[in-house]
Amino acid sequence: MTVTTLAKPDYDVLNVLALKKMAGAPAIAAVVDLSAEDVSARLDALAAGGFAVVAGGAALPTDSAEPALAATASEIYAPVRTDADLLGLVEQFEKTNAQLLTTMSAWQQVDVGGRKVANDHTDAEYDEKIISRLERLVGRLDGLIDALARHDPRFATYATRFGAALEGIDGGDHDLVSSPTGDSIHTVWFEFHEDLLRTLGRERAE
Amino acid sequence: MADVLAEGYNVFDTKKSPSGTVKYLASPADVIGLIQSGKLGEHILLVRGGTTTFLAPALSMGAIGVITMSGAPESHLGILSREFQTPCVMTAHLTGSDSRYVVGSTDESHFEEIARELDGKKVRLDCTDDEVGRVVAL
Numbered sequence: 001m002t003v004t005t006l007a008k009p010d011y012d013v014l015n016v017l018a019l020k021k022m023a024g025a026p027a028i029a030a031v032v033d034l035s036a037e038d039v040s041a042r043l044d045a046l047a048a049g050g051f052a053v054v055a056g057g058a059a060l061p062t063d064s065a066e067p068a069l070a071a072t073a074s075e076i077y078a079p080v081r082t083d084a085d086l087l088g089l090v091e092q093f094e095k096t097n098a099q100l101l102t103t104m105s106a107w108q109q110v111d112v113g114g115r116k117v118a119n120d121h122t123d124a125e126y127d128e129k130i131i132s133r134l135e136r137l138v139g140r141l142d143g144l145i146d147a148l149a150r151h152d153p154r155f156a157t158y159a160t161r162f163g164a165a166l167e168g169i170d171g172g173d174h175d176l177v178s179s180p181t182g183d184s185i186h187t188v189w190f191e192f193h194e195d196l197l198r199t200l201g202r203e204r205a206e
Numbered sequence: 207m208a209d210v211l212a213e214g215y216n217v218f219d220t221k222k223s224p225s226g227t228v229k230y231l232a233s234p235a236d237v238i239g240l241i242q243s244g245k246l247g248e249h250i251l252l253v254r255g256g257t258t259t260f261l262a263p264a265l266s267m268g269a270i271g272v273i274t275m276s277g278a279p280e281s282h283l284g285i286l287s288r289e290f291q292t293p294c295v296m297t298a299h300l301t302g303s304d305s306r307y308v309v310g311s312t313d314e315s316h317f318e319e320i321a322r323e324l325d326g327k328k329v330r331l332d333c334t335d336d337e338v339g340r341v342v343a344l
Contacts, residue, residue: 021234021259021260021262021263022262022263022266053238055238055241055242060234060237060238060263061234062234062235062238063233063234063235065234066234101280101281101282101285102280104280104285105279105280105284105285105288108218108285108288108289109218109288115336116218116219116336117219118218118219118288178285178289179289180262180265180266180286180289180290181266186285186289190259190282194259204259
């Protein structure tokens, strides 16, 4: 069976849709270098091609999306996959990623006498400690994001999004730590991780 | 004592005890189909892994409970389920079987057995314990 490869702008749109799992054109346009109208037209074409479905005003990727993205990524990101410096940074990322997941869980739950209970966010000192840990972990991605952006400038968007989330958190909007509905640190991190794995043609470790 | 069909990690303690018919979701298409059917709220969702990232739309659309066959409470899906306050039992194993999930060396038959045994059953999730989440037969 031959798998269709996508034109780069279509890859960018379908990739973001696959990362977000469900999204409308404006949300996709916010992170790709295309207008909402252009994204909307491309989503319609992707839907006609069987790569997406539109339900309740938002698009979702179909089962055909992943193979097409993988096939396209292996062509356009072949140079990334042989960039030794970048791959070294990816090794470090795996460690940082494990720390991020632990830190996110520590934001959501606190240990009280060996039992994990929901963080009610009344201990400002505890929360600040977690936030500064998050800032440090996000800072460790700088080198990798820069290295990726040298291959494809779209990766620089992640630095912008992390920066905006951290700025919002500093301004008191703590939903930007882990909220799944906003552009929180967890949301941006998750999308970055998935994007990285697809770019490298790797599978997620269990 | 109620009949406990399966046990796993409880992602967070909650008194919410959702019940419904277990529905095994194998692919993004299954999730889309379920959302479009309008019956999301009638099912406890069973997925293979904590790395099953296609479940996110179901959580945001109001899934009532989740069972996974692999993955840790610290995983992406665990973090999401706490955010959405969707009770979640992770790396569930059948109480009537000796088969257990082992990272990196789990036979396909392990997952198939769980899917076969739980899919279509009417169950309730008990997530009141600090450590163990239970899938109880109704």
